[in-house]
Amino acid sequence: MQAGGVCDRCNFCIVDKLNSYNGICPIDKCPGSGGYPECINATTFLGRITDKCSDSYDFEVWKFGAQGKSPTIIPAFTPKLREVTPYNRMVGAVVVSQRRRKKQTCIPNLIRNDIKRYTESVAAGVSCPSTQGYDGTPYGYDPTFMPFSGIYNGKLRPEEFYAPSERYTLVDANGHSSLSYPKGFFPHQYNQNRLDLNMDGMLSPSELQADKLTPVSKNNSQIVSSSVNTFKLYFDERLTQKQADAMVQFAKDGKFIDSQTSDVTVELVTFNAVHGLFAYVQIFFTWDSSGNIGWNYQLDTFDIDGILYPNAFTIFLMIFVLLCLCLNCFMEIQDVLTQARKFSLKEYILDPFNWIDWLHFTFMWGSIITWAFLFNVASRFSINEYYPILFYGPKYSNSTRRQSFFEAPVAANKPAQARFFRTLNQPEYDFLVFINEMQELASAVRIYSGFAGVSVVLFIFRLLKSLHFQERMGMVTRTIHLAAVDLFHFVLLFIIVLIGYAIVGYFLFGQEYEGMKDFSSSAKTLAIFLVSIDTTQFYASMQHAGGDVSLQIFLWSYLFIAYFILVNIFLAILVDAYATVKEGTDNASGLLTELSSIIFHGIKRQLPLGARFISDQRFKSLLAKAKNRVDSKNQIKQNVNKLMSNRKAILVPGNLQIDKHTLQRILRNNSGSVHPEDNYLSFQGFDDEAIFELIERYGTDISTFQEQKNRDLKEFISLENMRRLVAMNLVQNEIHEDQKEILQYLRDLAKTKVVSEAEGGRAAARRESESQVAIGSLSLTILSASNLPKMDVIRKSDPYCVAYVDGEVRQEIFMTET
CATH class of the missing domain: 1.20.5 (Single alpha-helices involved in coiled-coils or other helix-helix interfaces)
Structure with a gap:
């Protein structure tokens, strides 16, 4: 109270001057109204106090500590153990990030005038989300200064925490502007500490005067580019349950989520010291323009020490796999060159198992490259002891800033009394860099795991291929090979049915059932129906969306065609092919029989049987010697070319065929120099190899x-x-x-x-x-x-x-x- 019994300016003004009484106090909070007592002259009460109160007292510091050592007025911060679950400690803070769409009018998207008029009937109109980037304009409210909020504090004044540019402005009917509520949420690049030069948590009049002269953005060295135009709320590890609840209430009452919200991501990092594992959790919420809010989550775990410091056995396995891969690639390249020399490269390319081999090589090398990238990312990983992101008041006593005896000071060991989500620039930057490193690690782990997983699957396919030589062990590959044509046509037929029903499902049930909200989701849902049908997951939504009759016709017709017919056709194709393969392998030797024969063969090689036994190796060497006695490679090639050329001929219009001999006769009988007048070129210098190459290039197999x-x-x-x-x-x-x-x-x-x-x-x-008589019979x-x-x-x-x-x-x- 000032002299003369006049109240000091109230600390809970909502709109300066607009809601004031004599330019000092708000009308609804003046003495005698709003539940507050009338102003009382405190002189009578102070006169009864014999001791004079003072803001400062003289004392000797060494009585409360060691002489010559500065006392600790504010205890140093010590990190708290915040466990999300047992043994899983929270690192830094829980981060809630929001990206906001820019506003644009919906009127140009409408055609009918009556619908346009209906849309324009509301005062502010209806805004449509823009796809041109995200909005980084500060928004929302600080509910600390809003009387309806549960965290409203009438003893605080907005001008002590917010600059005029950080508050909303109201313009009355006469064109006079007044400051209103302060804004509550600011983008990452906004510097909330720009005016608080002494970092005491409050703004002095001299600091407020620099509002329009101070840049609003942080230094580039404190801005993370991936977080620009992103609004972030931090709940760091220093908060108590009560403080965290108040901050949640701040976000709720301050309208953190509104009509411009595009997506919200909640991020959390934990560390398990027992297993040395980091866990990075992301929960995504996405606001669709249709009004649906979809959500998803992603959990990644990784062992930094396990990546950087693998044990000896892991190193041995990695080196062994690398050597095997190099050897396997070398052998496959040799196989390609051999097929090329045999003029069988086309057959090699058309063999699907060869494609599996090269696909496996690709993913294996991809696994090695992505592991090297993962190792590089892990080597750059670092973590601080703690991340004091939120602003917790000044680092020293602020008793000198108190304007009256009854004004509560801002304590350094407590959160800010207003502007709860104000952050310290450098700790926030350090933590966001840490989060980006976690994202990069998680991405590298997922890519490496994908390559490694596919490599294992392809290795299984190659193992089945390698067992193809043994009739009984190769039954899988032989069955697939025999049924390949029928399976191909079955897949085409199944795709046709699936596409048709996916389109019908999208049109009938997509407006309500999320599993058929688009074509791809509808196709996935129908494919899942063939494996598992849980009616509790879809029946009610589909029934409400398309009606019971439509659902029954759609569901049972699909099950009849796809499940009872197509699936059984698929099984019949495999069973029929397997029966044929099984019939052909009834008399074949088993794997154990062949292994025993190989073992006995090796034993016989070691026994002195002499001329009574010829080993496979000896037989191979004899064949190799016999091969060396035949014609040279060029002669063999010429003979092969001769035999193959007899099967080919060049087809010309008129159903005429030109074989090798005819082509030789045509080219050599007409040999000579170049004649410009008829543009004829001599072929006299070319041998049989060139003629065979022409036959190979333009010829057609006439045997067919x-x-x-x-x-x-x-x-x-x-x-x-x-x-x-x-x-x-x-x-x-x-x-x-x-x-x-x-x-x-x-x-x-x-x-x-x-x-x-x-x-x-x-x-x-x-x-x-009449004249004769019968003489016998x-x-x-x-x-x-x-x-x-x-x-x-x-x-x-x-x-x-x-x-x-x-x-x-x-x-x-x-x-x-x-």
């Missing part, structure tokens, strides 16, 4: 054409034989019809003649019977008939037998059935 020609000829002959059989059949049908007509004519003629003869015969018989038995001619062309023959008695009248007496 000859085989095709033979197949065409066989097909033509088959068609010609069929045509002749059809023609013969038609002729036989015509002959058969003619035979039927002739036979019918003969039957008619025979009936006419038989009737006349029968009438004459009966008359003669009557006359003879004749018995006839018909047994069989053979070698009868085939009278029908198509049907089987139906022969019959007719018996006659010769006499004066030839009479038919019996006829068998057909």
